[in-house]
Amino acid sequence: MKTRILLLISFLSLTLSFAQVKISGKVTYKNKGVGEVNVTLKNTYDGATTDADGNFSFETSEKGTRTLTFTHPKYDDVERPVTLESPEVSVTAELKEQINEIDAVVVSAGSIEASDKKRATALLTPIDIYTTAGANGQISSALTYLPGVQKVGETEGLFIRGGTGTESKIFMDGSLINNYFSNSVPGIAGRDRFNTSLFKGNIFSSGGYSALYGQALSGALMLESVDLPDQSSYNIGISPIFLNAGFQKLSDNGSYSYGATLGYSNLKLMQEALNFNTSFTDAPEGLNSDFNFRIKTKSGGFFKYYGMYSANSLGVKTASLEPENDFSLVNLKGKNTYHNLSFRQKFGKYLLNTGASYSFNRSDLDFSTEKNDTETGNTNLLTDGNYINFKAVLERKINKISALRGGFELNRTDEKMSFGDFAEKDYKDLISSAFMETDLGFSNRFSAKIGVRAEHSSYLGKSNIAPRLALAYRLAKDWTASFAYGLFYQNPESKYINGPANLDFQKSQHYIFQFQRAADGRSLRFEAFYKKYDDLLKVKNLPFKDSQNQYVQTADNNNGYGYAKGLELFWRDKKTFKNIDYWLSYSFLDSKRDFMNYPFSLKPNFASEHTLSAVAKKFVTNWKTGFNLSYTYAKGRPYYDIASKNVNGEPEYYIRHEGRLKSFNALNFSLNYLPNLGKKDAKAFTILVLSVSNILGSKNVYGYNFSNSDGGARRSAVVPPVNTFVFVGVFISFGVDKTEDAINNNL
Numbered sequence: 001m002k003t004r005i006l007l008l009i010s011f012l013s014l015t016l017s018f019a020q021v022k023i024s025g026k027v028t029y030k031n032k033g034v035g036e037v038n039v040t041l042k043n044t045y046d047g048a049t050t051d052a053d054g055n056f057s058f059e060t061s062e063k064g065t066r067t068l069t070f071t072h073p074k075y076d077d078v079e080r081p082v083t084l085e086s087p088e089v090s091v092t093a094e095l096k097e098q099i100n101e102i103d104a105v106v107v108s109a110g111s112i113e114a115s116d117k118k119r120a121t122a123l124l125t126p127i128d129i130y131t132t133a134g135a136n137g138q139i140s141s142a143l144t145y146l147p148g149v150q151k152v153g154e155t156e157g158l159f160i161r162g163g164t165g166t167e168s169k170i171f172m173d174g175s176l177i178n179n180y181f182s183n184s185v186p187g188i189a190g191r192d193r194f195n196t197s198l199f200k201g202n203i204f205s206s207g208g209y210s211a212l213y214g215q216a217l218s219g220a221l222m223l224e225s226v227d228l229p230d231q232s233s234y235n236i237g238i239s240p241i242f243l244n245a246g247f248q249k250l251s252d253n254g255s256y257s258y259g260a261t262l263g264y265s266n267l268k269l270m271q272e273a274l275n276f277n278t279s280f281t282d283a284p285e286g287l288n289s290d291f292n293f294r295i296k297t298k299s300g301g302f303f304k305y306y307g308m309y310s311a312n313s314l315g316v317k318t319a320s321l322e323p324e325n326d327f328s329l330v331n332l333k334g335k336n337t338y339h340n341l342s343f344r345q346k347f348g349k350y351l352l353n354t355g356a357s358y359s360f361n362r363s364d365l366d367f368s369t370e371k372n373d374t375e376t377g378n379t380n381l382l383t384d385g386n387y388i389n390f391k392a393v394l395e396r397k398i399n400k401i402s403a404l405r406g407g408f409e410l411n412r413t414d415e416k417m418s419f420g421d422f423a424e425k426d427y428k429d430l431i432s433s434a435f436m437e438t439d440l441g442f443s444n445r446f447s448a449k450i451g452v453r454a455e456h457s458s459y460l461g462k463s464n465i466a467p468r469l470a471l472a473y474r475l476a477k478d479w480t481a482s483f484a485y486g487l488f489y490q491n492p493e494s495k496y497i498n499g500p501a502n503l504d505f506q507k508s509q510h511y512i513f514q515f516q517r518a519a520d521g522r523s524l525r526f527e528a529f530y531k532k533y534d535d536l537l538k539v540k541n542l543p544f545k546d547s548q549n550q551y552v553q554t555a556d557n558n559n560g561y562g563y564a565k566g567l568e569l570f571w572r573d574k575k576t577f578k579n580i581d582y583w584l585s586y587s588f589l590d591s592k593r594d595f596m597n598y599p600f601s602l603k604p605n606f607a608s609e610h611t612l613s614a615v616a617k618k619f620v621t622n623w624k625t626g627f628n629l630s631y632t633y634a635k636g637r638p639y640y641d642i643a644s645k646n647v648n649g650e651p652e653y654y655i656r657h658e659g660r661l662k663s664f665n666a667l668n669f670s671l672n673y674l675p676n677l678g679k680k681d682a683k684a685f686t687i688l689v690l691s692v693s694n695i696l697g698s699k700n701v702y703g704y705n706f707s708n709s710d711g712g713a714r715r716s717a718v719v720p721p722v723n724t725f726v727f728v729g730v731f732i733s734f735g736v737d738k739t740e741d742a743i744n745n746n747l
Contacts, residue, residue: 023060035053038071060084062084065082151608177194214435267283277723287312300346312332313333322708329369406436427497429459478519482513492537501556507533527568566588584614589607640657670691674688686731699723
């Protein structure tokens with residue numbers, strides 16, 4: 001009996017061994033073996049995993065026609081039919097890369113994006129801006145610590161890669177913001193009107209921006225406002241120079257919210273405490289308020305409204321450069337209101353984004369002179385502007401990383417200006433635009449953005465077509481190369497249009513090359529760019545002067561031209577040193593222009609050849625305190641005293657004096673302390689802020705004003721209102737605790 005059992009077991013074992021089929025083969029991608037691919041016989045437990053060379057082998061007792069599957073997270077699944085009759089079966093499989101939004105390369109030449117979606121490499125989120133020493137909580141000031149943006153202190157605006165401050169535009173939820181900065185007087189820059197905490201993210205483009213935006217020769221800043229808040233809250237801010245309070249109310253079902261803020265500022269106390277360079281006859285004073293609501297519809301749509309009102313005033317007294325006067329005085333009263341309504345809704349495969357905005361701005365400037373305490377002259381410049389913008393964009397996803405979008409935009413301008421008894425003007429223009437753009441994801445390694453924008457100006461009576469192109473290719477795991485090209489058009493500045501002139505669009509061409517590495521909390525960017533300017537505005541003097549004895553200028557023609565080229569480097573590191581976030585940026589700029597009243601091609605007086613910035617932030621968790629430093633160096637800019645002489649009835653311009661300013665230097669420090677106030681479980685957030693700008697007291701100079709008489713023998717320096725500014729404030733929020741967000745931002 002034992003013998004029979006052993007013979008039966010041996011027979012069964014032999015039968016099973018002959019029934020086993022060996023399946024082997026190789027899995028490749030672009031003729032290279034792929035490891036870690038799961039190879040399984042469908043609907044069985046039989047299978048194997050490929051080795052580093054893509055080889056696999058396993059045995060099965062299955063018979064007949066079966067299906068072999070190949071799966072890997074980065075590649076599309078592949079199935080192969082196999083016939084299991086022979087003792088050995090050989091199978092090969094060629095994989096296709098799986099295209100997805102996470103792994104796909106993104107076109108980034110010329111732009112830096114900061115949002116929740118891009119948190120890993122985000123730059124200049126609201127907390128970033130508030131904790132950047134020297135930025136004073138302003139978005140525009142924080143941007144000067146990025147490559148490509150010039151440090152220009154005497155006037156407002158983003159001066160990008162050799163462009164003027166008016167050649168960059170700022171958008172909110174897709175709609176153009178006219179008069180983003182507060183009204184100002186000559187030599188003193190206006191501040192941001194908009195609260196930084198209003199925005200959850202931004203895309204800053206220093207060139208080569210999307211076809212969805214226009215009327216900017218240099219760059220664009222696209223701001224995205226917050227959606228519904230996480231919960232209701234109340235906040236208050238107190239400092240020696242301002243007081244503000246606000247609230248955000250979220251509905252019980254979380255479908256809508258509304259909120260408002262009110263603030264007042266006055267620099268008089270700080271003027272008495274600090275040694276100001278500027279003699280303010282009336283200290284800068286401001287009143288601002290805003291209201292917002294957000295509604296999420298049952299069908300998934302989203303309405304957002306934001307409205308604001310602001311008013312500011314100041315008076316400045318300076319020593320006159322002309323012998324017939326002792327002093328020159330300027331008084332400003334400004335008013336502004338802005339309203340923005342946006343809506344987005346998904347309809348099947350289509351996403352609709354629409355937005356409309358309206359703004360009104362009044363600048364009332366009063367120029368006067370004084371001799372022996374007696375007023376010797378007075379001139380008033382009053383400007384009223386009404387601006388309407390409407391935009392609609394329809395987008396359709398083609399696949400996971402490809403999309404097609406198109407739309408149109410209307411931008412209406414109506415400005416009225418009166419200049420004392422000399423001149424009045426009524427400027428009206430309607431810029432109609434249509435655009436189309438596509439994102440093409442050819443693979444996870446290669447993508448493109450192709451677009452075109454067409455515009456028509458009713459004032460100029462002319463149209464343009466501007467193509468845009470951007471490419472991106474992943475060179476290695478964390479390395480990406482990008483290229484961007486585009487044509488960009490912009491109307492001449494309306495403030496120089498004081499009479500009939502045969503004008504055209506100003507034009508620039510951008511070429512941008514970028515290499516970028518982003519991984520493990522570190523980001524490295526290198527960009528090279530070239531910009532060519534054509535049809536820039538040229539102006540001439542009108543035969544009358546303002547109260548400061550300066551000729552009023554008017555547009556003459558579009559014969560100006562120029563170029564800008566340079567190299568930029570940016571490095572940010574949040575990993576190497578524990579609880580330390582730092583970044584370094586360097587810009588080299590070579591630029592020349594013949595525009596405005598320049599007698600020939602010159603280096604612009606707002607462009608510095610070398611700019612270096614460093615920002616460092618250290619958060620001490622046990623102390624709940626953040627220590628922030630920033631430093632900026634900019635090589636001295638050129639300055640020119642341009643005068644004119646009458647030749648055959650026309651002004652001919654020449655340079656009376658020229659030179660180079662001293663280099664700009666500023667070391668800034670700020671401290672943010674997050675104390676525990678009240679009960680431990682109370683939802684409250686408090687932050688104490690101490691900020692010192694230009695802590696070493698460097699005496700920076702932005703330019704010079706020259707006398708009109710005596711061949712410009714007398715001059716005065718244009719300097720900051722104060723060399724070193726100290727700010728102390730406390731901000732308290734009730735109903736929400738942002739302590740962890742503030743701490744984690746630095747970890």
